[in-house]
Amino acid sequence: MTDSCGRTIDYMRVSITDRCNLRCRYCMPEDLAFIPHEEILRYEEIQRICALAAELGVSTVKITGGEPLVRPGCVELIRSLKALPGIRRVTLTTNGVLLSQHLPALAELGLDGVNISLDTLDRGLYRAITGRDELHRVLGAVFQALDAGLKVKLNCVPQQAVGERGLLELAALAVRHPVDVRFIEMMPIGRGRDFTPVTGGALLRMLEGAWPDLMPSIEKRGSGPARYFTSPALKGSFGIIDAVSHSFCAQCNRVRLTSEGYLKLCLCHGDGVDLRGLLRSGGTDGQLRQAMETAILRKPRQHTFGGTTGPGELRAMSQIGG
Ligand code: SAM
Ligand code: SF4
Numbered sequence: 001m002t003d004s005c006g007r008t009i010d011y012m013r014v015s016i017t018d019r020c021n022l023r024c025r026y027c028m029p030e031d032l033a034f035i036p037h038e039e040i041l042r043y044e045e046i047q048r049i050c051a052l053a054a055e056l057g058v059s060t061v062k063i064t065g066g067e068p069l070v071r072p073g074c075v076e077l078i079r080s081l082k083a084l085p086g087i088r089r090v091t092l093t094t095n096g097v098l099l100s101q102h103l104p105a106l107a108e109l110g111l112d113g114v115n116i117s118l119d120t121l122d123r124g125l126y127r128a129i130t131g132r133d134e135l136h137r138v139l140g141a142v143f144q145a146l147d148a149g150l151k152v153k154l155n156c157v158p159q160q161a162v163g164e165r166g167l168l169e170l171a172a173l174a175v176r177h178p179v180d181v182r183f184i185e186m187m188p189i190g191r192g193r194d195f196t197p198v199t200g201g202a203l204l205r206m207l208e209g210a211w212p213d214l215m216p217s218i219e220k221r222g223s224g225p226a227r228y229f230t231s232p233a234l235k236g237s238f239g240i241i242d243a244v245s246h247s248f249c250a251q252c253n254r255v256r257l258t259s260e261g262y263l264k265l266c267l268c269h270g271d272g273v274d275l276r277g278l279l280r281s282g283g284t285d286g287q288l289r290q291a292m293e294t295a296i297l298r299k300p301r302q303h304t305f306g307g308t309t310g311p312g313e314l315r316a317m318s319q320i321g322g
Pocket of ligand 1: 020026027064065066067068093094095115116117155156157184185186187188189190191192193317318320321322
């Protein structure tokens with residue numbers, strides 16, 4: 001469907017849990033209280049909302065969390081969403097810790113792509129950033145996912161502590177592997193507010209310094225806001241998602257469903273609609289569709305990350321799904 005700013009909304013990020021097996025310092029405080037299980041949408045509730053979203057024109061669903069693979073049955077949920085009429089692409093974003101064991105099933109069911117979060121190739125720094133010593137498992141999963149023929153994107157939130165050398169080392173994975181290495185500016189959401197972001201502009205200058213023949217890619221990849229860059233030296237590509245310093249709100253195509261069933265209209269703003277309440281009070285498909293439609297029509301025109309008011313969203317990123 002089209003929102004009141006004329007933007008086509010065809011992409012929904014679906015968070016299936018607020019729990020996680022890592023504690024990334026900019027995302028999830030160690031002492032964060034979890035949402036009680038009974039307040040988390042059941043899989044059949046998620047399927048119903050996705051089916052209705054598809055009727056409204058959503059064709060791509062991204063499964064996220066918390067860490068989606070800590071919730072039992074995640075792979076079967078993905079399989080069921082792939083079968084919904086109107087849903088053309090289902091992808092997954094994961095920290096990669098539990099990915100290896102699920103790769104055969106994910107490849108077999110035709111997962112349309114996997115984003116793996118990875119901020120550094122340095123074991124000590126990885127442990128400092130994520131609170132856990134899991135780099136070896138994540139890297140193993142990256143290479144196994146590539147071997148399994150999946151489309152793999154690496155998502156890095158660049159941090160000053162990693163430094164230019166560390167960021168370029170990570171980028172260099174795209175030299176030898178057909179992987180998109182994407183750099184996502186730190187957003188002032190939750191603990192992200194405590195960090196000074198490495199901007200997309202600074203990142204691009206670093207990448208151009210190391211790969212002088214880098215050029216913007218004209219090929220469209222996925223449905224996201226990343227700007228991609230290629231070079232003859234790369235098997236993969238680089239992506240920059242500079243949501244804070246470079247607004248792309250005019251092209252925004254997405255809404256988000258939190259694990260407790262709140263349809264969120266913009267990453268930066270708290271506004272949305274409680275679909276769980278409607279679902280569990282016996283709402284009909286027509287009422288649910290109407291609630292979604294009415295909410296999408298009031299999707300905010302733009303984020304206020306850089307403004308004096310800052311983001312209106314008070315949830316942690318692990319409760320939103322990125
Ligand atoms: N656990 C999964 C993962 O790490 O990919 C999925 C959920 S996680 C919230 C999704 C993405 O949000 C990750 O790539 C993470 O790095 C990113 N993220 C978390 N907090 C952020 C922040 N403050 N600014 C920008 N990205 C953030
Ligand atoms: Fe967990 Fe992903 Fe947040 Fe890290 S970024 S704490 S892996 S939800």
